[in-house]
Amino acid sequence: MSTATADAAGSATAPAPPPRRGPSWLEALRDAPRLVRWLAFATIVGNAVVVLTGVAVRLSDSGLGCPTWPKCTDDSYTNTPEYGIHGYIEFGNRLLTIVLSAIVGAAIIVVLLQRVRRRSLIWLALAQFGGIVAQAVVGGITVLTGLNPWTVSAHFLVSMGLIYAGYVFWHRTGEGDGPREWRVSVPLRWVARGIVLAAAATIVIGTVVTGSGPHSGDGDAPRTGFDPALVSQLHADAVFLLIGLTIGGMLALRAHPEVRRAVTVLLVIELLQGVIGYVQYFTQLPVLLVALHVLGAAVLWVAAVHVLFSIRVRPVVASSTATQPAVPQPA
Incomplete structure (x- = not known):
């Protein structure tokens, strides 16, 4: 058998290469700028919803529905029946902060996973997390001071700062990193x-x-x-x-x-x-x-x-x- 014939026979019997698999969910997340943009937009909406539920707390006289912090009562992290509807309204507002934290946490993870990391987006996502921590602390002080009007104002203004940071985060996802x-x-x-x-x-x-x-x-x-x-x-x-x-x-x-x-x-x-x-x-x-x-x-x-x-x-x-x-x- 000639060399050419042997080569042809060998190539005919060689196993076919395995089919290429599509990207895993992790690989998909690494190339998901649109998801980053949607999560950034969700932080704006989430902060606006927190503002709206916060005013519902104030307008319904539920500001001390959870009379202490970080617990809702001295003995429970959740609201108890003794505080009635006011406890549910105030505790619901606190739960929304947890939801917002989850959105921001997802945004941080997805930004860090991107194949091309943008330092500006990383810092803006982290700023959202820092703002939520500050918001929780100011909210706790507001409760512990019996709804002092100045701490209530500060609580609202921190939310405005978070909305600003959320807008900047969202806006930056739609533009490049070149000079202004x-x-x-x-x-x-x-x-x-x-x-x-x-x-x-x-x-x-x-x-x-x-x-x-x-x-x-x-x-x-x-x-x-x-x-x-x-x-x-x-x-x-x-x-x-x-x-x-x-x-x-x-x-x-x-x-x-x-x-x-x-x-x-x-x-x-x-x-x-x-x-x-x-x-x-x-x-x-x-x-x-x-x-x-x-x-x-x-x-x-x-x-x-x-x-x-x-x-x-x-x-x-x-x-x-x-x-x-x-x-x-x-x-």
């Missing part, structure tokens, strides 16, 4: 920053209004001692400043369509929020309108932060584009 490129000139950047600062000031003053009026979370909870009408007027003045800056921003940014759209959306939310605020004030603060107003504050804050991030872009760099290992080339 500004869409607008330096003066217009400060217009956008001024809008966000005015929105932040409006929200902060709004917490003082809350701490000075009814709906304290418990019938025996202390108040700030400020005149509710006076701080409400101060809050309204901040709203007028915010709306004025937003209208000015729309006019100044008319040559930049993407930024102008973001400012326009913010203005619409501000006007709706203002209508709700005035109606609730002149109708003696019905609980449904108060809840909508607090939820509106969270939505307004997201829209304001969106304006800030609409004025710049970050291009995708080469190290961030590859999601698959390089295919070896023949020598």
Whole structure:
């Protein structure tokens, strides 16, 4: 038998290579930027839901439904029948924090598993975890101080900080890691920053209004001692400043369509929020309108932060584009 014949016979009888298997679930997670983006968005929604359930606790006078912390009662980590519906409402709010922690934990794991690790996303995911820890501590202090209005305000503002961090996390998943490129000139950047600062000031003053009026979370909870009408007027003045800056921003940014759209959306939310605020004030603060107003504050804050991030872009760099290992080339 010739050598060529032997080679042909050998090749005919050689076993076929095993079929290539598809990627395992772990391999799939390593190339899942879309999942990272959805988890980042879920942190925004989760924080907004925590804010909404928190206001439900306050409006239903359930702030001390779990009268201690970290336990719900001195003898139990969960609510007990003796505290009735108030215990269920307060404990339900605490459980939502656990759900949010699970979402953030999943986001951290998936970000770390990515084949191409983005340091910015890792730090932003970890910042969410740190914020949840801070939120739990402030919440515990709020309960232990008998719903002191200043700690209640701090509790809410930490949630606003978490919403900001969640938005930044989500926004960064949709752009690259290249250097910032500004869409607008330096003066217009400060217009956008001024809008966000005015929105932040409006929200902060709004917490003082809350701490000075009814709906304290418990019938025996202390108040700030400020005149509710006076701080409400101060809050309204901040709203007028915010709306004025937003209208000015729309006019100044008319040559930049993407930024102008973001400012326009913010203005619409501000006007709706203002209508709700005035109606609730002149109708003696019905609980449904108060809840909508607090939820509106969270939505307004997201829209304001969106304006800030609409004025710049970050291009995708080469190290961030590859999601698959390089295919070896023949020598």
